Amino acid sequence: MPDNVLRMIDVTRSFTGVQVLHGLNFELRKGEVLGLVGENGAGKSTLMNIVGGVLSMDSGQMVLSGNRYAPRGPRDATARGIAFVHQELNLFSNLTVAENLFVDGFPTTRFGAIDRKRIQRCTRECMDRFGLPVTPDTMVGSLPAGIRQMIEISKGLMKNAHIMIFDEPTTSLSKREKEDLFRTIADLKAKGISIIYISHILEDVFDLCDRITVLRDGRIVETRVAADFTETDLIRCMVGREMTQVFPSIEKDVGQTVLLETKDLRWAGKVNGVSLSLAAGEIVGMYGLMGAGRTELANLLFGVEQRDSGQIFMNGNTLPRVSPRGCIRQKAAYITEDRLHEGLLMTKPVDDNLTLVKMSDLTNRFEVVNSREQDKVNRQAIDDLRIKVADPARQMANSLSGGNQQKVVFGKWVMNDPKIFILDEPTRGVDVGARFEIYSIIVDLAKAGSAVLLISSEIEELIGTCDRILVMSGGRITGDVPKAEFDQERILELALQRAQ
Ligand SMILES: Nc1ncnc2c1ncn2[C@@H]1O[C@H](COP(=O)(O)OP(=O)(O)OP(=O)(O)O)[C@@H](O)[C@H]1O
Numbered sequence: 389m390p391d392n393v394l395r396m397i398d399v400t401r402s403f404t405g406v407q408v409l410h411g412l413n414f415e416l417r418k419g420e421v422l423g424l425v426g427e428n429g430a431g432k433s434t435l436m437n438i439v440g441g442v443l444s445m446d447s448g449q450m451v452l453s454g455n456r457y458a459p460r461g462p463r464d465a466t467a468r469g470i471a472f473v474h475q476e477l478n479l480f481s482n483l484t485v486a487e488n489l490f491v492d493g494f495p496t497t498r499f500g501a502i503d504r505k506r507i508q509r510c511t512r513e514c515m516d517r518f519g520l521p522v523t524p525d526t527m528v529g530s531l532p533a534g535i536r537q538m539i540e541i542s543k544g545l546m547k548n549a550h551i552m553i554f555d556e557p558t559t560s561l562s563k564r565e566k567e568d569l570f571r572t573i574a575d576l577k578a579k580g581i582s583i584i585y586i587s588h589i590l591e592d593v594f595d596l597c598d599r600i601t602v603l604r605d606g607r608i609v610e611t612r613v614a615a616d617f618t619e620t621d622l623i624r625c626m627v628g629r630e631m632t633q634v635f636p637s638i639e640k641d642v643g644q645t646v647l648l649e650t651k652d653l654r655w656a657g658k659v660n661g662v663s664l665s666l667a668a669g670e671i672v673g674m675y676g677l678m679g680a681g682r683t684e685l686a687n688l689l690f691g692v693e694q695r696d697s698g699q700i701f702m703n704g705n706t707l708p709r710v711s712p713r714g715c716i717r718q719k720a721a722y723i724t725e726d727r728l729h730e731g732l733l734m735t736k737p738v739d740d741n742l743t744l745v746k747m748s749d750l751t752n753r754f755e756v757v758n759s760r761e762q763d764k765v766n767r768q769a770i771d772d773l774r775i776k777v778a779d780p781a782r783q784m785a786n787s788l789s790g791g792n793q794q795k796v797v798f799g800k801w802v803m804n805d806p807k808i809f810i811l812d813e814p815t816r817g818v819d820v821g822a823r824f825e826i827y828s829i830i831v832d833l834a835k836a837g838s839a840v841l842l843i844s845s846e847i848e849e850l851i852g853t854c855d856r857i858l859v860m861s862g863g864r865i866t867g868d869v870p871k872a873e874f875d876q877e878r879i880l881e882l883a884l885q886r887a888q
């Protein structure tokens with residue numbers, strides 16, 4: 389077929405004896421944006437890693453613009469015009485922005501020396517395109533996740549490819565950066581470039597894509613023109629069962645006992661006098677735009693940072709000094725936004741990761757882990773959250789798919805039965821089915837008397853699960869909206885309100 393730029397025929401791939409791709413046939417047309425969706429662990433990244441030359445296939449064939457294609461590595465794929473923006477950022481923290489952009493090969497002058505002027509100029513052009521507030525010499529390690537993600541995207545764009553793969557490119561982006569990216573994708577498409585776009589945010593997939601391909605358990609189950617899918621259809625294809633509800637029902641009482649309270653908290657000009665209180669059984673949402681101070685506030689609550697002034701009370705006790713260890717003793721839990729850096733031991737097996745917080749309860753007084761108990765508890769978490777892992781005792785966390793890593797972080801904290809639960813973007817990169825499980829667990833914890841602070845950038849998620857939504861802007865709380873008054877526009881307005 390002439391308009392296919394890429395075909396994959398009967399592609400298979402296994403990891404240590406577990407088959408992950410089962411003879412896939414996949415097609416990408418010239419100048420289209422193709423959405424690739426599926427549950428966590430369905431095989432999306434694996435499939436694209438084969439196209440990008442990062443992984444080899446066990447059997448099968450690929451045809452690129454009519455020619456046999458079998459890349460020997462990522463450079464080979466780049467040379468054939470394929471650029472890949474990875475799900476997990478591939479940047480080096482200890483190098484500068486410019487060095488990261490050119491890490492695959494520095495341009496040289498006529499005399500064979502590294503062309504520093506050209507590197508600087510190209511880098512500047514890239515940064516200007518998205519208005520990124522960095523210079524070519526900025527160290528990447530010092531930058532926030534959203535900017536790092538934009539640099540990774542710029543690196544992909546620099547390759548002047550005719551096929552571009554975006555694997556969940558928006559997980560750390562603010563609304564504005566996301567709009568810039570979508571505009572860029574539309575420009576690329578207008579130039580005849582073909583794009584594969586992987587995301588769990590189905591709304592974005594519908595907005596951006598011409599066709600959508602659904603992957604389930606390593607097989608392609610459906611490809612349609614996007615307009616021929618309703619959202620319910622698409623979800624059914626992805627999860628393989630009827631899912632009429634995206635949020636669980638939250639019939640429950642809010643208690644009187646206050647479990648978490650702050651008075652006039654202040655820190656580094658980023659948290660500017662926050663007073664809040666969470667009662668037993670209450671799920672309180674926290675909405676705000678990038679830079680509103682939500683993550684900073686969460687860091688203070690859990691003692692990751694020390695406040696400059698103000699008070700924090702947990703379970704009615706005032707805490708003169710808050711530390712993560714002290715919080716764990718108070719039965720508090722905190723799921724950070726940056727799961728890959730703070731949440732997991734990547735080179736340890738899934739089981740060890742799950743037991744990380746719980747360990748103190750599972751060791752007896754001779755410091756021996758009760759492994760039968762550990763097994764039982766872990767199996768339960770893996771089942772409840774539907775974590776896709778072949779061998780939890782041996783499989784390293786870094787071999788799990790992105791969304792399944794997130795589930796392990798969640799499982800690890802839930803197993804400690806938190807009474808105060810702070811979650812920063814817990815469903816990022818998590819598929820619809822597992823989101824429902826995560827929401828259900830949050831609701832169950834609240835029903836059992838825990839207080840939950842749910843930080844999220846998705847208003848729908850907050851409206852669907854919370855009793856009350858706090859809105860933050862400029863380090864202050866600009867709104868405290870009760871359930872009866874939930875309204876998207878109103879919440880967004882409060883988030884944009886300049887704190888006085
Ligand atoms: N190096 C590896 N060793 C063992 N198993 C692996 C390895 N890499 C991937 N897998 C397994 O392959 C399956 C598919 O993973 P993949 O990363 O392709 O999923 P995905 O569709 O991209 O999911 P997500 O939406 O969570 O990113 C998963 O079950 C994963 O655990």
Ligand SMILES: [Mg+2]
Nearest residue numbers: 433475789790
């Ligand atoms: Mg993936």
